[in-house]
Amino acid sequence: MHAESQAQALAELAGKTMYERDPASQALGMTLDDIRPGYARMSMRVRGDMLNGHGTCHGGYIFMLADSAFAFACNSHNFNTVGAGCTIDYLSPGREGDVLVAEAVEQALSGKTGVYDIAVSNQEGRTVALFRGKSHRVSGMVAEVAQ
Secondary structure (H helix, E strand, C coil): CCCHHHHHHHHHHHHHHHCCCCHHHHHHEEEEEEEEECCEEEEEEECCHHEEECCCCHHHHHHHHHHHHHHHHHHHCCCEEEHHHHHHEEECCCCCCCCCEEEEEEEECCCCCEEEEEEEEEECCCCCEEEEEEEEEEEEEEECCCC
16 A cells, blocks of 8 residues: 555544544534644534633633644554644634634654644635644554554
């Protein structure tokens, strides 16, 4: 198998395995829409029970969507990888019924450390939040692969 298609197959396997083990993302209705080595795109519809006292999507839910996309992107190489730190900037509100999409892109990967930028937008393409995460590789693999 060509190295690029092998890496893609591994990313898909890691994504499928992680999603099956992720009740938090599942409970919020998140879907893994695309995964490639160093990349993941997830979406989530804003439900009425996700609104804050201002009638907009609570920032914690937006954060969770961005953080989940970050997790899938940094684990797409099939090495167990955890978040080491992150920041988020909220730019505009999410509204009930919006479909928020978080697109995570690997910016750097060196040794055990990676940097990922995640943009969260709504169905109209309006940017809702920008998230940057730093990852740290730990021991083990996401999915067992026959050698």
